[in-house]
Amino acid sequence: MVVVVKPGLDRSVLIFGAVVIADRALPDGKFNAPWTNPSFFHALTKVNKHKPWIETSYRGVITENTDMVLLDPPLVALDKDAPVPYAGEICAFGVHGSDAPFEAVVLNRTSGEGQLRARSPIDCERQREYTFTIQAHDCGSGPGGIGAKKSHNYGHIRNNSSINYKRAVVHVQVGDVNEFSPVFSSAVYSGSVQEGRVCDSILQVDATDRDCSPQYSQICNYQIVTENAPFAIDRNGNIRNTESLSFDTQSHYEISVTAFDCGQKRATRSATVHIHVKPICKPGWQASCQDKDITKGWSKRVDYEPGMGSKPLFPKMHLETCEGTVSSVRTTVELQTGHIGKGCDRETYSEKSLQKLCVDILLQ
Numbered sequence: 001m002v003v004v005v006k007p008g009l010d011r012s013v014l015i016f017g018a019v020v021i022a023d024r025a026l027p028d029g030k031f032n033a034p035w036t037n038p039s040f041f042h043a044l045t046k047v048n049k050h051k052p053w054i055e056t057s058y059r060g061v062i063t064e065n066t067d068m069v070l071l072d073p074p075l076v077a078l079d080k081d082a083p084v085p086y087a088g089e090i091c092a093f094g095v096h097g098s099d100a101p102f103e104a105v106v107l108n109r110t111s112g113e114g115q116l117r118a119r120s121p122i123d124c125e126r127q128r129e130y131t132f133t134i135q136a137h138d139c140g141s142g143p144g145g146i147g148a149k150k151s152h153n154y155g156h157i158r159n160n161s162s163i164n165y166k167r168a169v170v171h172v173q174v175g176d177v178n179e180f181s182p183v184f185s186s187a188v189y190s191g192s193v194q195e196g197r198v199c200d201s202i203l204q205v206d207a208t209d210r211d212c213s214p215q216y217s218q219i220c221n222y223q224i225v226t227e228n229a230p231f232a233i234d235r236n237g238n239i240r241n242t243e244s245l246s247f248d249t250q251s252h253y254e255i256s257v258t259a260f261d262c263g264q265k266r267a268t269r270s271a272t273v274h275i276h277v278k279p280i281c282k283p284g285w286q287a288s289c290q291d292k293d294i295t296k297g298w299s300k301r302v303d304y305e306p307g308m309g310s311k312p313l314f315p316k317m318h319l320e321t322c323e324g325t326v327s328s329v330r331t332t333v334e335l336q337t338g339h340i341g342k343g344c345d346r347e348t349y350s351e352k353s354l355q356k357l358c359v360d361i362l363l364q
Contacts, residue, residue: 047141048138049081051149052150053136054076059072059173062174065177066118067119077112081138086143086145089109089110091106091137094150096135103117105117124212134167134168176213178216179211181265182265189274191239192275193275194278196280198243201239203239203275206237214262219235219260223257224257225255225270251277252276257271258271283324
């Protein structure tokens with residue numbers, strides 16, 4: 001039998017047959033002073049008979065940058081000493097784990113309902129999940145938690161004899177928030193395509209995302225920002241031309257590309273892609289890159305004076321082999337000398353020939 005002391009009165013309290021003396025009671029009927037009877041501890045043991053009980057395991061989810069944890073099942077501790085005051089009430093939850101940034105608070109001492117929360121905002125990119133243990137503490141047998149007991153949840157046989165009791169295990173997973181935008185691995189990309197060909201992949205761009213979850217860290221889509229460009233890009237970042245290109249029409253393209261993560265967050269900075277159109281290779285003598293017209297590779301007039309030594313006839317010409325293997329090169333040069341032999345200025349002719357040439361010139 002428990003005798004409740006009215007506020008403001010000095011009374012003796014009979015606790016399961018043991019009589020103890022208390023000082024003046026507080027307004028809520030609880031005692032503020034220590035017990036004076038020597039048999040008090042023995043009496044308290046009889047009052048607080050049972051340890052609190054909670055589930056053996058919990059799974060929780062917390063969204064990063066918040067502090068509330070949603071537990072399954074909910075955090076509730078029960079005590080068979082209820083409804084005895086103190087002994088049947090839950091006063092605290094203890095979280096055990098050196099790296100567990102969590103604490104548990106009691107929401108209702110009578111029902112044993114609690115709430116698990118983070119002591120500071122949780123960052124998913126730093127750690128995605130936590131595992132720790134938790135215990136429930138009852139309020140003991142009187143004020144100040146005297147004789148309080150802690151919960152144990154389950155036991156297993158160890159060494160086929162003794163029972164080892166453990167605390168409840170809590171697994172908390174951190175829910176990701178789409179904080180970061182995709183970032184390209186390079187600001188500038190370059191590739192080339194042969195004119196007249198449509199390629200499945202000219203080059204590939206790549207972007208990454210710092211978020212921790214697959215939903216927000218994976219790149220789900222790429223997009224070409226430049227309008228009316230004859231190119232397309234797939235979800236893997238492969239760029240292809242949508243039509244055959246002409247070197248003579250346009251030999252270089254510059255396009256901008258952006259990326260989206262699976263949460264549809266766009267890259268803050270686009271990547272620049274340069275695509276060069278390579279002309280069709282035709283083996284033979286060709287003019288330099290600056291002179292597309294092959295007839296501009298040589299001069300119609302070559303001036304040469306005695307003592308000049310060797311002089312290139314075609315300095316702007318080169319032999320295009322199209323990267324093929326060349327074993328030998330044989331070249332024939334024909335000079336058209338229409339004006340030679342029509343004047344009297346040559347000393348290499350015979351006297352008779354010179355006379356004939358000069359006569360022909362005078363008769364003209």
